[in-house]
């Protein structure tokens with residue numbers, strides 16, 4: 001219970017959930033380590049990464065102070081396997097009551113994908129901690145503002161197309177944090193220089209801090 005509260009606080013304070021969707025285990029680990037070096041406190045390894053459970057386990061063991069999650073969870077079995085591997089955060093692209101139920105049994109934090117007002121409210125009713133607005137770039141920060149008028153209690157993290165340049169608009173619209181993928185994870189794609197991932201993570205965290213001032 002208390003661990004879950006600490007994890008929720010970690011998401012709220014750090015403001016970024018990093019989504020690692022790599023093509024190999026090695027790349028996922030290298031990106032995660034470089035991003036953590038840059039200050040990332042919360043990350044999810046998507047289940048599409050080869051050997052995702054091993055990656056989650058290695059990171060959970062090596063970085064006990066970082067909130068390690070599993071993404072693209074589509075069923076309860078995968079949710080349980082991810083929890084056993086060390087994930088304390090479970091993310092689904094759509095409302096998945098089986099995942100939420102399993103996560104709540106073990107007090108893992110849930111980020112549930114939703115798009116419409118109906119999906120957002122159903123996510124909250126089902127017990128999701130955070131609603132992941134996806135694909136966020138299709139609607140923009142104004143959409144969050146509109147949704148939060150009747151549903152101010154929704155903790156929303158927009159995902160898809162969020163950058164250091166536009167993150168202040170999302171936070172100003174009332175988002176609790178943001179989901180970030182390619183801006184950070186693909187920074188070393190061209191030349192394999194993972195210091196660029198570290199630099200991109202720092203840049204993003206600075207943009208979040210500046211937006212919150």
Ligand code: 3PG
Pocket residue numbers: 019021159160161162179180181182183
């Ligand atoms: C994902 O699921 O990979 C996210 O949508 C990432 O979006 P981004 O790469 O635009 O940040």
